[in-house]
Amino acid sequence: MTLPAPGVIWNSLPTPALLIDGADRVAETNPAAEAFLNLSSRALKGQSLFERLAIAAPLEEILARVRGSHSALFINDVDVTTGQRAPVQCNLQLAPMGDDPTVVLLLITPRDIADRLGRAYQVKSAARSAIGMAEMLAHEIKNPLAGIAGAAQLLGMNLGGEDLELTDLIVDETRRIVKLLEQVEQFGNIRPPDRQPVNLHGILDRARKSALVGFGAHMRIIEDYDPSLPLTLGDADQLTQVFLNLIKNAAEAAHHSKTGGGTIRLHTFYDQALRLRRADGTGVVLPLQVEVIDDGPGIAPEIAAEVFEPFVSGRENGTGLGLAVVSKIIAEHGGWVTLESTPGRTILRISLPVAPGISEKS
Secondary structure, rough: OOOOOOOHHHHOOOOOEEEOOOEEEEEEHHHHHHHOOOHHHHHHHOOOOHOEEEEEHHHHHHHHHHHHHHOOOOEEEEEOOOOOOOOOEEEEEEEEOOOOOOOOOEEEHHHHHHHHHHHHHHHHHHHHHHHHHHHHHHHHHHHHHHHHHHHHHHHHHHOOHHHHHHHHHHHHHHHHHHHHHHHHHHHHHHOOOEEEEOOOOHHHHHHHHHOOOOOOOEEOOOOOOOOOOOOOEEEHHHHHHHHHHHHHHHHHHHHHHHHOOEEEEEEEEEEEOOOOOOOOOOOEOEEEEEEEEOOOOOOOOHHHHHOOOOOOOOOOOOOOOHHHHHHHHHHOOOOOOEEEEOOOEEEEEEEEEEEOOOOOOO
């Protein structure tokens, strides 16, 4: 009997997976299964499935049905345990594998993971639908809004007092809506990056100076740079937009929590520990770290996991597009963005690769 050889996809599966041979022995396990069962692949291989795993379901009968029908079987909400840990409620998927119909693939998905994946899929699907609809409507809505604003300005020329205040309000609100629609259009039309070797400190300095003469004028922005940071491969304009968005978020958060503004720290350093795994199973090191740190009130825990999704915002009247744009641009650059937030300290970290041909810190 020849079992399918484990490969990159097998080792990258986020859920525990086991190959069961015709004698109901464990033939192969992936790393997620080793972690879930708290047993090494060596300890599991060749062992009876029933001795290593207790499942609150008629597993022998289920395996026989899968082998007999040559088709997959799904079982939801069953308790799974190794006998050395409390039972965990899981969903099971079983399917015949390879040329030998007696070999069965067993996927074990803990319910907490399944629920998180389901929620994430729903959020992302809803966001994509909303963005698509907004893009289609943005142009049509912007045109009449411009007409409304123009008419209000004309009316205001012959008015005074409270009536003039009302026409000014109409103009201000229509302009605000137009800006929101422009952000939606911008999010949907971000072009692929024109990647060239760039100095992150030059980009950060450009963003810092722009912030200090505008939305960040009330803030104290501290530079804390690693001067030997190598170049990255990036689109300077898009990365400037990323850091402007992060500084603006930090400025708004810190300003609302402190009289007279707050402090933003721009911190760069080199760390080879972070490795991003691509969809094809290969890994890439992301050693260039840029942190935007503010002393604001922090991000509410209930939205922290979703702040990089469109239309998710922790601020009143926030569009929820700033961090979504950041996430989209950094993903296009082959990088990673993470968030750490507690009251009084929020860190948004961008991790990027070194430009090709530059293997060490300069």
